[in-house]
Amino acid sequence: MSEERTYPVFTDIDDDFHDEVMSERWWETETCWFSWNVPERKMGGWTYCQSLPNAGICNGGAWVWDDTAAYSMDLPHYAYYRSLQLPERGARDMRDFEWPNGVRTTVLEPLMAYRVHYDAPELIVDLEFHALIPPNPHPVGVAPFLVGTHFDQPGHVTGEMVLKGEKIEIDCYSVRDRSWGPRPAGRPRPKPADAPK
Numbered sequence: 001m002s003e004e005r006t007y008p009v010f011t012d013i014d015d016d017f018h019d020e021v022m023s024e025r026w027w028e029t030e031t032c033w034f035s036w037n038v039p040e041r042k043m044g045g046w047t048y049c050q051s052l053p054n055a056g057i058c059n060g061g062a063w064v065w066d067d068t069a070a071y072s073m074d075l076p077h078y079a080y081y082r083s084l085q086l087p088e089r090g091a092r093d094m095r096d097f098e099w100p101n102g103v104r105t106t107v108l109e110p111l112m113a114y115r116v117h118y119d120a121p122e123l124i125v126d127l128e129f130h131a132l133i134p135p136n137p138h139p140v141g142v143a144p145f146l147v148g149t150h151f152d153q154p155g156h157v158t159g160e161m162v163l164k165g166e167k168i169e170i171d172c173y174s175v176r177d178r179s180w181g182p183r184p185a186g187r188p189r190p191k192p193a194d195a196p197k
Helices: none
Strands: 028-038 043-052 057-065 077-085 096-098 103-109 113-119 123-131 149-163 166-182
Touching: 028 123, 028 149, 043 103, 057 103, 057 123, 123 166
Parallel strands: none
Antiparallel strands: 028 043, 028 166, 043 057, 057 077, 096 103, 103 113, 113 123, 123 149, 149 166
């Protein structure tokens, strides 16, 4: 018989960064992701922001895709930035924060409603996300978030994006997610003792 699963409980403070609960390992990571879609155009988009506070950097940006392209460089909009300087902890509060990649997130109602804004030459996004339910937590100690914390949250997304000068109204149901904790992907792994030399 398997053990009963436990789930984290979230409070208003979880809308902010979580540097204080992370270890000092460089790969401690925190993410903030919002998505939207335009079904009649076979189109979707998202903003994704990732901080590595111990390394002092952040990654992410904004994407819009449709059925005309398969590769990122051919998408209607693709902007993914790496290794941007993350402001010091005292200069950032995710409850109202403009990331170095141009994405701004603002809490309208703790854990339930948000404004997402992004402004670039080819894409302007101005959206509101209103959750349908409280954050749905990933169980503690279960892969792939064995140590870290993760949740998903469905919501109603409204607003607009201006893509290459075309104004597109957004009124859809989509999802956001957040996570924080260790993500050691990409770090060197020790070779097994019997590996060829």
